[in-house]
Amino acid sequence: MIMKKRSSSLYDLTYSDLKANPPKVVILPWGATEAHNQHLPYGSDVIQAYEVAVESAAMANGSGAESVVLPPVPFGNNAQQLDQFVTIHLSTKTAIVLLEDVVKSLTAQGIGKLILVNSHGGNEFKPIIRDLQNQYRVLIVLIDLYKMIPDLISEIFDVPGDHAGELETSLMMYLSSGKFSTNKAGDGGRIPFAIDSLNKSGIWTPRPWTKSHPDLGSGNPAAATAEKGEKYFNALCSELSKVITDISDAEKGEIPYL
Ligand SMILES: [Zn+2]
Numbered sequence: 001m002i003m004k005k006r007s008s009s010l011y012d013l014t015y016s017d018l019k020a021n022p023p024k025v026v027i028l029p030w031g032a033t034e035a036h037n038q039h040l041p042y043g044s045d046v047i048q049a050y051e052v053a054v055e056s057a058a059m060a061n062g063s064g065a066e067s068v069v070l071p072p073v074p075f076g077n078n079a080q081q082l083d084q085f086v087t088i089h090l091s092t093k094t095a096i097v098l099l100e101d102v103v104k105s106l107t108a109q110g111i112g113k114l115i116l117v118n119s120h121g122g123n124e125f126k127p128i129i130r131d132l133q134n135q136y137r138v139l140i141v142l143i144d145l146y147k148m149i150p151d152l153i154s155e156i157f158d159v160p161g162d163h164a165g166e167l168e169t170s171l172m173m174y175l176s177s178g179k180f181s182t183n184k185a186g187d188g189g190r191i192p193f194a195i196d197s198l199n200k201s202g203i204w205t206p207r208p209w210t211k212s213h214p215d216l217g218s219g220n221p222a223a224a225t226a227e228k229g230e231k232y233f234n235a236l237c238s239e240l241s242k243v244i245t246d247i248s249d250a251e252k253g254e255i256p257y258l
Helices: 015-020 044-062 092-108 126-136 150-156 166-175 226-249
Strands: 025-030 067-069 113-118 139-144
Touching (some): 044 067, 044 166, 092 113, 113 226
Parallel strands (some): 113 139
């Protein structure tokens, strides 16, 4: 395997690299390992979170930020997909302990700023972050990638979808240089809940995925292209790199970094 060194990824940096350029902010990509319709790999969320984080951090570092990207957390909350082969569910209990260990380690090294780059809709971090930020007096910023640049998303995609749909498939087509296509994909349709009042706005209960989405995807990927994925990836990284630069520059005392 030929390894390409990437300046923003901790995987690829040595201790001397870090001593020469100590990071002011650390970025933790967090995905999930799960089926994505019939055409995208289980690693889709991990690949997206990691690739976007590494590219965004490289862009930010190029304009003066001092950031580094940790290895991605590969597992997410997939409690409603345990009937799908080799889908791994990370419980909230484990996520709390894992994130606390990361924050505790960084705090011990004098690093007080962490950006969490989440790519999986089933992961919920807000209550965990509220508790940790209060306990450790660090700045923890949550980025839900799929919620960023909503205007551009509606401009680029006909129907983005929320799991292995047009948006995610386009992004994976671009990131994999065409390795994945929509050949084997189902249309990602949803079977509504049989209990009718649960289909209304403001009312929520988790979807039993295999029953609600028989293709194991949500949203039709048919209109996906690598070109759309490239446009989306570049816009996403440009937006995220600005956040990384701002957090890298942030000084203690600036609201909300108290
Ligand atoms: Zn995904």
